[in-house]
Amino acid sequence: SQQGEEDPQALSIQEGENATMNCSYKTSINNLQWYRQNSGRGLVHLILIRSNEREKHSGRLRVTLDTSKKSSSLLITASRAADTASYFCARNSGGSNYKLTFGKGTLLTVNP
Amino acid sequence: DGGITQSPKYLFRKEGQNVTLSCEQNLNHDAMYWYRQDPGQGLRLIYYSQIVNDFQKGDIAEGYSVSREKKESFPLTVTSAQKNPTAFYLCASNDIRGEQFFGPGTRLTVL
Numbered sequence: 001s002q003q004g005e006e007d008p009q010a011l012s013i014q015e016g017e018n019a020t021m022n023c024s025y026k027t028s029i030n031n032l033q034w035y036r037q038n039s040g041r042g043l044v045h046l047i048l049i050r051s052n053e054r055e056k057h058s059g060r061l062r063v064t065l066d067t068s069k070k071s072s073s074l075l076i077t078a079s080r081a082a083d084t085a086s087y088f089c090a091r092n093s094g095g096s097n098y099k100l101t102f103g104k105g106t107l108l109t110v111n112p
Numbered sequence: 113d114g115g116i117t118q119s120p121k122y123l124f125r126k127e128g129q130n131v132t133l134s135c136e137q138n139l140n141h142d143a144m145y146w147y148r149q150d151p152g153q154g155l156r157l158i159y160y161s162q163i164v165n166d167f168q169k170g171d172i173a174e175g176y177s178v179s180r181e182k183k184e185s186f187p188l189t190v191t192s193a194q195k196n197p198t199a200f201y202l203c204a205s206n207d208i209r210g211e212q213f214f215g216p217g218t219r220l221t222v223l
Contacts, residue, residue, distance in 0.1 A: 042202055042214035088154055097162055098143055098210040102154040
């Protein structure tokens with residue numbers, strides 16, 4: 001089942017602009033993770049945010065988590081053409097394993 | 113792609129054939145996963161293994177089988193019972209923080 005849903009499904013911006021992608025989920029989480037996928041390639045881990053955290057940064061990436069609204073957002077600042085990719089959120093519900101449930105992703109296109 | 117290799121990159125299957133996709137990791141991770149990705153979609157979990165000689169079904173295990181005889185290896189067999197196997201298959205493993213590392217994928221096409 002895919003319980004993480006990204007919004008929007010597709011986003012097109014100009015280089016230098018900021019890109020914001022949102023993710024909603026339905027059940028409780030242990031952590032939520034964001035991944036990037038270039039066309040036809042494997043996924044690359046970007047950021048993991050735990051349920052007791054509200055914000056994390058990594059370079060030009062900023063992730064926020066609102067567990068009361070069951071939502072997360074990924075902000076990419078000062079976007080570059082090389083940021084063009086699909087971005088997925090994935091939630092881990094904890095327990096005895098690290099299983100992830102992925103959303104359908106947001107396709108980001110950054111135009112030079 | 114983080115120390116995980118998948119082979120082959122492209123695979124073609126005839127109707128009624130079983131095919132096996134290879135996944136190897138040198139990251140010393142205990143847990144490994146197989147996902148299926150269809151065009152424009154997210155990843156769906158086929159099987160996962162948390163330790164050698166143990167594995168569990170994911171959300172779409174029907175028509176697939178796996179083995180985990182070695183920590184480094186987690187091959188996936190797509191059997192003839194899988195009626196719509198054309199897809200992109202991704203293998204992953206995770207570290208103790210839960211971050212998953214992915215292989216480059218195998219694109220399977222049914223002829």
